[in-house]
Amino acid sequence: MSARRLSSGGSEIDRSKPVSFSFDGRRVEGFDGDTIASALLASGRRIVGRSFKYHRPRGIWGAGVEEPNALVDIERDGRSTPNARATTELARDSLVARSVNAAPDAERDRNAFLDRFSRFIPAAFYYKTFMWPDWHLFEPRIRAMAGLGTVDPDWMQDRSADQLNHHCDVLVVGAGPAGLAAAASAAAAGHSVLVVDDQSRPGGSLRHRAGEIDGRPGAQWVADTVAALEKAGVVLLSNTTAFGIYDHNLAALNQRHDDGRPDTLWRVRPKRIVLATGAIERPLPFANNDLPGILSADAALHYLKRHAVLAGERIVVAANNDSAYEVAASMAEAGAEVTLVDIRPAASASADKARVLGGRAVATAHGRNGVEGVTLDNGTRLTADCVLVSGGWTPSVHLYSQAKGKLAWRDDLAAFVPGSELDGIGTAGALAGEVALSRVLESGVAGLGQFAGKAAPPKSTGLEASLNTSAAWPKPKAKGRVWIDYQNDVTAKDVELAARENFVSVEHLKRYTTLGMATDQGKTSNLNGLALLAEATGRSIPNVGTTTYRPPFTPVPFTSLIGAKRKSLLAPVRRLPLDTVHRVQGASFREYGGWLRPAYYGAATSGSAAAIQDEARRARQSVALFDGSTLGKIEVIGPCAAEFVDFIYYNTMSTLKPGRCRYGFMLSENGVVFDDGILVRLDENRFVVSCSSSHVASVHARLEEWRQDRFGRDAVYIHNATAEYATLTVSGPNAKTLVEALGLGAALDDASLPHMAIAHGRFGGEEVRIARVSFTGDRSYEVSIRADRAEALWARMQQEGRALEAVTIGLEALMILRAEKGFIVIGKDTDGATMPQDLGVDGPRRKRVTEFVGRRSLFTEEGMRADRKQLVGLSVAEGEAPLGTGAHGIERTGGAKRSLGYVTSSYFSPTLGRPIALGLIEAGASRHGEVIDIQHLGMLRRATITAPCALDPAGDRLNG
């Protein structure tokens, strides 16, 4: 046993509230206010995890988000979190924690043998060794041995994470002395302020380090300041990490909750950001510096003051700066035997009861499953159950760098600090390289810029901190294994190997050795790594530079980023106005272009394929009812409406008479058919663009673009009325009889309402529009009515249809009916190269004199090619099955096969009693009658090229 709980003290624990949780199957006792890490330390537990690659035993290093070793998988209240940091998770009853990458647990890990082979598995070993015959053969087993926490694939968050958008004048990141001084000043000036801190309570270093402000102890000043801030309406979020700063200073926060709720994502748009993110203590480079029992000196002070946990009995403090002296003194004060080993020859300060050895460094730590002693560089051996390390401080520049700030090197700190001004972002405190408390407090207020209040910053009235850091970087050819990156198991030798193999860019170093690529993103290791690379390649550290800082600063659960966009809300489907009516009718639904539509009805009795065939057959016999409400209905209104639709459409539309309809194509500017549909002219200056269901949004956007860019806002007005109407279609030989029975009050005789004309009527007092257009090739009427009045009309149609043996059809049967006629579906029977002349509509191209979208492209070399793929029908020999959709037409020249095009639609036609198919085949329009090979999934068949229309080519059924 080394670390233990002291009988008194601990500013953050409540000894009247014991807490008990499970770690690796064993009970751990602690107090309310403990983190998992502090409770494990207090219980004397040294090994809390196994390292990523070598399965080395590892103990707790830090006390906050920087923790590289103490990762745990957590289960609590049915919620499972992999790779949580034991240092930031509060100890709770009912919590179950497991160490990562260890089997069966961290102390008895069966893969520990790997460490003995470590010399054979240096950086990139796996990639180099398992290249042949195929990395994927080895990957599963290697991945099972390496890695971190385990994700439960079956676990599903039972509720969505909240996402909040927040606006404020000032966002302060970090509630240490600098951040609190900034918040107080901004609040005093009347600004709205949000303060976030990633620890469970505000105060930062003042919670465990000495300091006196305005005559009060640091902790008291924190309590007073927080109370004043809350009174002033400042929002203060603890357990909340600002993990990213994005363009235009959008800050992203991840707020952790203690009540089982998923983490909350905050998007904050402040006018000013003050970054007071502090600094992180670095390890020192000595052999075996990863043994359990070796901690960050500041973390040990943190545990001592906040949780009353003394990290060891015989402690060696290894340091290169002044900050460790307070630690050494406090440990000695608490009863430990302490030796401070300072690399600086003139050890600057006294450490009260601790012994100080100046000008010495730790060369090696000893111990098997935890540190047992150290050997100094002069050969002196010291017994120790704990080594506390302070290798200097690395400012947390992550957010500053994400915001595109440029770093500057400070020799006196041996670290990078913010080096350039950023719009709307100030830096303060240890992040800005400030050490003395007075300067820290001043920098907090200064970081506010124009948002600072008028009052002077709080004053430091006690001892001022100092560092006087003397760089202690890892050196090449050091003896033993010097660990640089604990979490990803990168040693000094790995960095040297990378340099030898010419990975001398810091970005290459990172990828080759995986330095800094673990979940801690190298918070404790990056600077040591690039300092060694600098040394090994004879460059300065600023010359080597840093890797790019990217969000997130700490891992963010996917659930937070997803928010409510999951399950049915991931991509919400649109529903028909008559959705429930179709359900009652027994419809089976499928999604078509974002709409949930009936695919077929009544499959419960006959199966889907039979139901579809039955619907398609009966539709031709008497009359079919179909819900076509998704069809686009975009109105084009205004004095230039006719000129506008002429420009938009490939076909001339301005010659259309009011009350009439015309079929046409819309092209892209590259001449490709973008959409097709019916245009209705309601009156001189008013048209309705009836576009494909799935193209409504894109057609609408396109109309708006040409309107605003070419015609002007006063020339035409565009109104998307698609959702306002339901469109119910009556089709078939008995369509007219059925529509007459509806009593719409419109003249339906063929003289008054011929094919491609519209009529107006009423149903139940509501206006209806009847369009005689056809997508089936049979006489058809599309009746459009206010969406909320459609149910009665549909019911009436069903009722009148009974005597006529009407059939209600879904979209699948409609697809057969239209294919029998050779009618295309854009994007199915056309592709990204199909031009209108390929679909047999060449007239407008040749004849039109006015401009239209895509016109010039139809006359390019590509548009004029003789071997363009053209729309054809394809028929197979009697008794054969339908062709496969996507099957290729094949041509053989010599021994080589070449694709001529492919099958775009293929069905069995119940009316014709044989398969039908459409396809795009090279020069197909002039090859009717030709037999070609069709290849599909390794099978060769033969098909005859025909005209696209297989049923009623004369069009008699339109008026039948």
Add this chain to the structure above:
Amino acid sequence: MQLFPCPFCGPRDEAEFHYGGEAGNLRPDGREVPAERWADYLHMRANPKGATKEIWVHMTCGEFFALARDTVTHKVAGSVSLGEAERQP
């Protein structure tokens, strides 16, 4: 996330906008336009590093507008609706 000033709605999150192309890419009309000129219009873009003027559309209100911004710093200089731009060439 950038903030774009929609001339109609004011500043809005970039996720609400779609890119519409480089501003000033004038459309040559007619079937006799030389192929190179038409190809320029269809495909060739300056893609500048630095100050640029682009067409964007605010999907929620339908406004197409010209946006002056910097592709390096992502600073926005201003925006003007297409009609306005035409009136003040």
